[in-house]
Amino acid sequence: MHHILPALRQPLRQQRSVDSNLSTNADSGAGGTFAGNAAAAAAAAAAAALAALGSPQMDLQSMASMVECQGLRKRMDQQEAARKSAKHRELQLQHEVEDPDWMMRRMGDLERDSDAWHTERSSVEERVSQLVGIVSAAPKDEPQRASVADSQEELCDHDNGSW
Incomplete structure (x- = not known):
């Protein structure tokens, strides 16, 4: 089980620079790109795996990254719901105009x-x-x-x- 931990930690360390860029996108209201959102989800999964394994090396920065990833995931879900709603309304209006x-x-x-x-x-x-x-x-x-x-x-x- 300990041989899995280094593999999980390495992507998390590499992900921290991407996480800081994503927080800028989320703060601007523009939302992250799909690749950025996928990376945030991967970082959250890695942090959750470390927490589930009870890693003693999980520090405050890792916890902060995990919380940030959860916030980004929530924002992504909200943006996706808004996008679907707008798309539905657009299709409805298009059908009305074409009829x-x-x-x-x-x-x-x-x-x-x-x-x-x-x-x-x-x-x-x-x-x-x-x-x-x-x-x-x-x-x-x-x-x-x-x-x-x-x-x-x-x-x-x-x-x-x-x-």
């Missing part, structure tokens, strides 16, 4: 939404106009609370209770 009927359906949906909005706006404007008319026709000497309650009742009666 000639989609544009007509979308225009129909937008026209229906617009018509519904205009109808609702007209209804609200009409109701506001009715309320203004009722409030302005109310006698000035009655308490304000009573005239508002009466105007609401009149409006509900006028709209057949659909207020």
Whole structure:
């Protein structure tokens, strides 16, 4: 078992210079290259193997490299998930643009939404106009609370209770 340890340590020592370059890429938000990510994964595997074997020579720098590799792996997974999501959305948009009927359906949906909005706006404007008319026709000497309650009742009666 001890003859495996030198073989695992050597790639880890060589990997430390690559790890420092990868941390620069990860800090910049650009992400590492595929080869850099593979090297980081290999370094993490080597560090994990040393830890699993209980190597007494695992020092703080090796631990730091292992933690850094885990962070890089997590960042790589996040970037891969974001890439897949963007690719899926791109394909979805491409299918929508290529579908000639989609544009007509979308225009129909937008026209229906617009018509519904205009109808609702007209209804609200009409109701506001009715309320203004009722409030302005109310006698000035009655308490304000009573005239508002009466105007609401009149409006509900006028709209057949659909207020």
